[in-house]
Amino acid sequence: MSETLENLLHESRRFPPPAEIAAHANVTAEAYAQADADRLAFWETQAKRLDWARPWDEVLDWSNPPFAKWFVGGQLNIAYNCLDRHLANGLGDRVAIHWEGEPGDTRTITYADLHAEVCRAANALTDLGVDAGDRVAIYLPMIPEAAVAMLACARIGATHSVVFGGFSKDALGGRIQDASAKVVITADGGYRRGAPSALKPTVDESVAECPTVEKVLVVRRTGQDVAWDDSRDVWWHDAVGNASPEHEAQPFDAEHPLFILYTSGTTAKPKGILHTTGGYLTQASYTHHAVFDLKPETDVYWCTADIGWVTGHSYIVYGPLSNGATQVMYEGTPDTPHRGRFWEIVEKYRVTILYTAPTAIRTFAKWGDDIPAQFDLSSLRILGSVGEPINPEAWMWYREHIGGNRCPVVDTWWQTETGAIMISPLPGVTDCKPGSAMGPLPGIKAEVVADDGSIVGNGGGGYLALTGPWPSMLRTIWGDDKRFLETYWSRFAEQGFYFAGDGAKRDEDGAIWLLGRVDDVMLVSGHNISTTEVESALVAHPAVAEAAVVGATDPTTGQAIVAFVILKGGAEVGVAELREHVSKTLGPICKPRQIMLVTELPKTRSGKIMRRLLRDVAENRSLGDVTTLQDSAVMNLISAGMQSSK
Ligand code: ATP
Ligand code: MG
Numbered sequence: 195m196s197e198t199l200e201n202l203l204h205e206s207r208r209f210p211p212p213a214e215i216a217a218h219a220n221v222t223a224e225a226y227a228q229a230d231a232d233r234l235a236f237w238e239t240q241a242k243r244l245d246w247a248r249p250w251d252e253v254l255d256w257s258n259p260p261f262a263k264w265f266v267g268g269q270l271n272i273a274y275n276c277l278d279r280h281l282a283n284g285l286g287d288r289v290a291i292h293w294e295g296e297p298g299d300t301r302t303i304t305y306a307d308l309h310a311e312v313c314r315a316a317n318a319l320t321d322l323g324v325d326a327g328d329r330v331a332i333y334l335p336m337i338p339e340a341a342v343a344m345l346a347c348a349r350i351g352a353t354h355s356v357v358f359g360g361f362s363k364d365a366l367g368g369r370i371q372d373a374s375a376k377v378v379i380t381a382d383g384g385y386r387r388g389a390p391s392a393l394k395p396t397v398d399e400s401v402a403e404c405p406t407v408e409k410v411l412v413v414r415r416t417g418q419d420v421a422w423d424d425s426r427d428v429w430w431h432d433a434v435g436n437a438s439p440e441h442e443a444q445p446f447d448a449e450h451p452l453f454i455l456y457t458s459g460t461t462a463k464p465k466g467i468l469h470t471t472g473g474y475l476t477q478a479s480y481t482h483h484a485v486f487d488l489k490p491e492t493d494v495y496w497c498t499a500d501i502g503w504v505t506g507h508s509y510i511v512y513g514p515l516s517n518g519a520t521q522v523m524y525e526g527t528p529d530t531p532h533r534g535r536f537w538e539i540v541e542k543y544r545v546t547i548l549y550t551a552p553t554a555i556r557t558f559a560k561w562g563d564d565i566p567a568q569f570d571l572s573s574l575r576i577l578g579s580v581g582e583p584i585n586p587e588a589w590m591w592y593r594e595h596i597g598g599n600r601c602p603v604v605d606t607w608w609q610t611e612t613g614a615i616m617i618s619p620l621p622g623v624t625d626c627k628p629g630s631a632m633g634p635l636p637g638i639k640a641e642v643v644a645d646d647g648s649i650v651g652n653g654g655g656g657y658l659a660l661t662g663p664w665p666s667m668l669r670t671i672w673g674d675d676k677r678f679l680e681t682y683w684s685r686f687a688e689q690g691f692y693f694a695g696d697g698a699k700r701d702e703d704g705a706i707w708l709l710g711r712v713d714d715v716m717l718v719s720g721h722n723i724s725t726t727e728v729e730s731a732l733v734a735h736p737a738v739a740e741a742a743v744v745g746a747t748d749p750t751t752g753q754a755i756v757a758f759v760i761l762k763g764g765a766e767v768g769v770a771e772l773r774e775h776v777s778k779t780l781g782p783i784c785k786p787r788q789i790m791l792v793t794e795l796p797k798t799r800s801g802k803i804m805r806r807l808l809r810d811v812a813e814n815r816s817l818g819d820v821t822t823l824q825d826s827a828v829m830n831l832i833s834a835g836m837q838s839s840k
Contacts, residue, residue, distance in 0.1 A: 198645065207590075208626065216622045218489075219620070238253050245275055251266055260692070268448040272452060273348050289302055289304055296386070319347065322409045328376045333357045333379070357502060359502060367401075380394060381416075395421070413431075452474055453507065455469070460802045468670050470669050493519065498554065537569035550580075560762050586733075589603055605630065607696075658708065659692060695712055696710065716743075735775050739762045760795065761791060798823065
């Protein structure tokens with residue numbers, strides 16, 4: 195970006211917190227004041243929400259930035275904090291997980307059940323030769339064993355690396371090798387769109403090329419046939435099923451490596467992000483308590499992410515379980531066996547807090563308002579969004595059609611690298627604006643900065659930067675300190691700021707708006723225009739469900755705006771009208787040169803739009819790395835359409 199981002203989209207709607215939620219909120223406006231007065235004391239207070247085997251000597255060691263150490267000298271066991279201490283508090287009978295399989299089979303797992311299973315798995319992993327510090331790869335469907343496996347690793351101090359169950363042999367193999375995993379935990383298969391989908395063959399192929407792997411532990415989920423290597427493969431039901439449910443958790447150092455997780459790969463080759471123990475759990479736990487206002491006695495919480503993404507790590511496993519939450523976990527897709535499946539689950543379990551992604555919300559809006567209207571969603575009280583900027587109209591749809599105009603919508607900005615939520619409204623405190631993540635949470639320092647690293651005032655746009663260390667920050671990229679320094683800390687080295695890679699603006703009231711990836715910003719006739727704002731303008735047209743916008747090289751304007759648009763079911767509109775609509779909303783400079791109506795967009799497996807591939811199409815290039823793409827056939831369709839529309 196040559197200068198700063200233009201500030202084009204104006205939003206005047208705002209929604210104050212409902213009185214009921216404000217009156218009983220876990221966290222009030224005072225938290226901001228406390229954190230401002232003494233940030234380290236604030237985090238120290240939050241760390242005390244956990245049980246430590248040994249207290250820390252120092253809250254933060256920032257003597258060798260950007261290599262942070264939080265809660266130096268402290269020791270704790272993560273699984274103890276997620277399980278044993280709840281049992282000690284008499285909560286063993288509380289439901290931890292209402293699990294719903296895609297075919298409709300269910301399991302109800304109490305904290306006592308989960309504790310016993312994690313202890314068995316911890317004993318089994320130890321018997322398989324896993325020691326503290328070893329890496330274990332986890333490649334599982336969304337079944338309770340995924341959470342059990344993670345917690346069992348944490349319990350014995352093994353570092354887990356969860357790989358999304360939809361990834362290919364090469365993606366899995368690359369991640370196993372990068373971390374030199376000793377054991378892989380997988381399943382015969384999982385259910386996906388109404389049919390069993392095999393996992394074990396992918397593991398067999400990957401492991402053949404990964405000499406570090408000694409054992410493969412296999413959960414039987416679908417019952418499908420699997421090839422078996424007696425010297426290497428072990429059934430979960432044998433090894434874990436026969437293990438003792440007694441296991442005493444040992445404390446680990448606050449900086450002990452907890453997990454490696456690879457980023458989604460939206461912009462580049464995935465990076466193996468390393469998270470450690472004490473600071474990570476402190477912030478995952480606190481933010482879950484604060485942002486979702488969790489009342490563990492009465493709430494039923496549901497995060498629809500997959501455990502293979504950071505959202506699943508922090509807001510299915512570590513945050514909720516450390517807080518003693520009762521949650522729903524769902525194995526399958528939102529349209530199996532019908533498009534009302536999510537709402538059926540909300541109704542069935544009386545879900546009170548729902549955390550999902552803009553891609554899902556836009557899809558539901560495309561399918562039609564009448565689908566959620568058929569279910570009783572009155573139990574819901576708080577809605578969350580994560581993963582991409584949420585367009586104001588998608589936010590409004592979520593609030594109205596899912597939240598009955600009564601639930602606050604919290605748009606939470608964070609990354610694999612940040613480990614936990616960084617920028618978000620608080621549901622009992624913040625007046626929300628549709629499409630804005632509002633401001634940094636208490637204890638978090640974030641700013642919008644210009645090209646030269648200077649802080650941008652209200653009304654300005656630029657880059658999002660994190661201007662102080664935070665407890666759940668990544669500690670490095672696994673095995674690659676150099677890439678860690680280059681990727682995040684070189685851009686604003688002089689100021690010592692973390693470069694998030696996202697464009698952002700401050701509106702006139704100081705609220706923060708995320709404007710998409712810096713790599714995606716368009717330069718049109720000397721103006722820096724955000725893809726997000728043009729997409730949001732398109733989505734605000736009543737016929738449009740979803741839009742992706744890219745800048746394509748143009749002989750006259752430098753770059754020109756090319757938009758790919760999905761219409762709502764049954765809607766019809768001409769592209770001329772859509773171009774005019776954008777021009778009226780944002781100004782003539784933003785009028786797309788070309789709009790293509792499409793039925794699908796290229797997305798990562800976590801549902802993020804991959805604009806770089808659309809840019810390749812718009813500029814007539816061969817496609818870049820597509821290994822993290824959800825469905826590669828989509829790109830052929832779009833390329834063919836692009837050719838014929840020229
Ligand atoms: P890679 O870094 O490999 O390209 P990725 O950035 O998609 O992959 P994640 O860590 O899963 O990997 O995603 C974090 C990114 O998602 C953020 O940097 C931001 O671009 C986007 N994001 C997440 N939540 C929000 C949000 N609430 N508003 C806007 N953008 C968001
Ligand atoms: Mg990223």
